[in-house]
Amino acid sequence: xxxxxxxxxxxxxxxxxxxxxxAAIVAGIPLGLAIAAGRTGRNPVLRAICTVYxxxxxxxxxxxxxxxxxxxxxxxxxxxxxxPAAVIALTLNTGAFNSEIWRAAIVDFSRGQLxxxxxxxxxxxxxxxxxxxxxxxxxxxxxxxxEMTLLIKASPAIAIIxxxxxxxxARQIAEYTYEPxxxxxxxxxxxxxxxxxxxxxxxxxxxxxxxxxxx
Amino acid sequence: MTLRFEIVLKEWPQFAIGxxxxxxxxxxxxxxxxxxxxxxxxxxxxxxxxxxxxxQTFVDAGRCVPFLLLTYFVYFAxxxxxxxxxxxxxxxxxxxxxxxxYMAEILRAGWVSLPPGQIQAGRAFGFRGFRxxxxxxxxxxxxxxGPVIGNQLIQLIKDSxxxxxxxxxxxxxxxxxxxxxxxxxxxxxxxxTLLYWMLCSGIEWVVRRxxxxxxxxxxxxx
Numbered sequence: 095x096x097x098x099x100x101x102x103x104x105x106x107x108x109x110x111x112x113x114x115x116x117a118a119i120v121a122g123i124p125l126g127l128a129i130a131a132g133r134t135g136r137n138p139v140l141r142a143i144c145t146v147y148x149x150x151x152x153x154x155x156x157x158x159x160x161x162x163x164x165x166x167x168x169x170x171x172x173x174x175x176x177x178p179a180a181v182i183a184l185t186l187n188t189g190a191f192n193s194e195i196w197r198a199a200i201v202d203f204s205r206g207q208l209x210x211x212x213x214x215x216x217x218x219x220x221x222x223x224x225x226x227x228x229x230x231x232x233x234x235x236x237x238x239x240x241e242m243t244l245l246i247k248a249s250p251a252i253a254i255i256x257x258x259x260x261x262x263x264a265r266q267i268a269e270y271t272y273e274p275x276x277x278x279x280x281x282x283x284x285x286x287x288x289x290x291x292x293x294x295x296x297x298x299x300x301x302x303x304x305x306x307x308x309x
Numbered sequence: 310m311t312l313r314f315e316i317v318l319k320e321w322p323q324f325a326i327g328x329x330x331x332x333x334x335x336x337x338x339x340x341x342x343x344x345x346x347x348x349x350x351x352x353x354x355x356x357x358x359x360x361x362x363x364x365q366t367f368v369d370a371g372r373c374v375p376f377l378l379l380t381y382f383v384y385f386a387x388x389x390x391x392x393x394x395x396x397x398x399x400x401x402x403x404x405x406x407x408x409x410x411y412m413a414e415i416l417r418a419g420w421v422s423l424p425p426g427q428i429q430a431g432r433a434f435g436f437r438g439f440r441x442x443x444x445x446x447x448x449x450x451x452x453x454x455g456p457v458i459g460n461q462l463i464q465l466i467k468d469s470x471x472x473x474x475x476x477x478x479x480x481x482x483x484x485x486x487x488x489x490x491x492x493x494x495x496x497x498x499x500x501x502t503l504l505y506w507m508l509c510s511g512i513e514w515v516v517r518r519x520x521x522x523x524x525x526x527x528x529x530x531x
Contacts, residue, residue, distance in 0.1 A: 153463070153509035154502045155470030158481045162502060165494035169312075250377035254474060261378050265385070274386035278378060286373050 096276045100267045104277070107263025108284045114177070114259065115246050118184035122245075123238065125185060126192020131222075133193065134200050144193070151190035156251040159187055164255040180252035188245045195237045199230040232303055239296035243289050260284060313493050317500045320487045327483025328504050334479065335466045338404035343458075345405065346412030347447065353417045368417075371410025376468040379407050384475050400477045404469060411461050419454035420446065452523045459516035463509045480504060 096104070132144030151159065163183040167174060174182070203226055211221035253262035264281035268274035317324070352364035383406070384399040394402060423446065431445035451458075473482035484501035488494040 149510075150502065150506050153467075153506040155467040155481060155505060157470040157473065158484065158498060158501050158505065161481070161485065162495070162498035165488060166498050167495070169493075169495040247373075247375045250375050251471070253377070261375060261381065264378070265381055268381075268385060274381075274389050278382050278386050281378055282374060282382075285375060285378065286370070289373050 125189030130196035
């Protein structure tokens with residue numbers, strides 16, 4: 095069994111995991127929307143940049159990407175400490191995946207409604223925020239939550255630049271207690287709980303949304 | 310700051326070996342977990358509800374485990390119970406163990422979407438047990454879930470980068486060793502990123518081609 099002190103140590107790591115992932119999720123959702131807007135917009139240069147960005151980042155392992163940001167960006171004279179680098183790397187990563195979700199929702203949106211909005215004299219911007227966005231975020235929510243769970247599962251990647259999150263903490267505890275099984279087992283349970291809470295919360299929100307649409 | 314991409318070009322054998330290791334590790338473990346996932350179909354689609362529930366819980370739990378934590382389990386925790394694996398065996402075992410949960414779930418979804426008439430017709434023609442599975446069920450399930458398996462392979466390739474932490478010389482490890490030797494972090498990791506991009510785009514291309522081939526096969530048999 096894990097001692098109480100070690101358990102608190104582990105929970106501290108869990109706090110870092112949850113904190114960094116939450117920051118990346120909160121920043122990554124509008125970033126994804128912005129990239130999706132670029133990819134579906136009228137500016138060809140912006141469209142090309144956003145498309146290449148999304149394709150490249152989605153094909154890159156999170157570990158490699160985290161190292162690229164943390165070791166590679168300072169080569170241009172911009173020093174970063176590990177924690178902000180971790181948040182930036184995970185945000186840029188999840189933003190690319192989110193852009194794919196937002197893009198699908200935008201492309202599937204009914205043209206008729208947009209044409210009606212134009213007929214009423216709305217600009218593209220107004221039509222987006224008043225007509226499109228209130229509808230597409232409901233379609234985008236379930237896949238966005240799925241992406242959040244994938245992000246949490248990929249987040250041990252930030253340990254490679256020295257951020258002591260849950261997995262790294264479990265390894266440290268395994269090393270100083272000489273008992274790897276309880277340390278890794280407890281970390282596994284904590285990941286399970288975090289993911290379960292996220293999924294249940296998302297189901298609850300979806301349920302509320304569905305109710306409101308019926309009435 | 311001048312970028313020195315010529316170092317990456319000079320060190321191309323390291324990148325090539327890393328890419329090669331990434332490809333064979335993921336390829337072999339994909340094939341193994343495809344077989345294991347197919348074997349897992351039996352409990353996942355069993356008549357007994359309890360067997361089904363236990364199998365499904367196992368698969369769902371497996372899909373909640375972060376890849377790096379599973380790697381630590383296999384590489385650092387199994388020796389505590391007397392199972393000592395060298396790093397290559399540990400890497401392959403982790404990839405297979407991790408991927409099997411996903412493959413089982415993907416195959417199960419494909420199985421469920423198969424029209425029941427197909428299996429009944431197969432039975433009526435005298436196919437039973439393993440032959441029914443091999444000749445009637447699996448070919449159709451595999452064609453149906455082909456694109457999903459392609460995506461899962463891409464996912465597996467990206468997760469395999471974590472193996473650099475237990476010093477498996479795959480692509481990310483190669484990039485890291487070149488960058489720390491010459492101090493060319495940006496050039497080295499961008500090169501690795503582009504190689505991953507090419508690999509994943511290649512898989513996507515194959516999946517698209519085989520989808521077209523599958524729809525052609527289906528039409529010519531109809």
